[in-house]
Amino acid sequence: MCACGVQIGTDIQDNKCGWLVVQALDVATPAQRLLLEENYARDDDACVEKVKALYRELKLKEVSPLAVPHSTSMVPHIATLVNRNSTLWRPSRSRS
16 A cells, blocks of 8 residues: 555456456466466465466566557457456455
């Protein structure tokens, strides 16, 4: 939490459908996908670190939408990935 009282960087814990997790799902091996499913949307520092480590392993910062010109052209691709991987964002998913 920052000094202003706002929580920063909680996409993983909050089960947000962000660019990083969508990209990770697009390129993940079955074992990496399982790691995401087991650790994403968990309010646990160890789980968050596993997801961040996977993002680093996949080198997702190197292909960030900020580094890709005309990243808005990726919107249809991202929508397809979200639909294909929609089980990750089930509302009933428990956060242990």
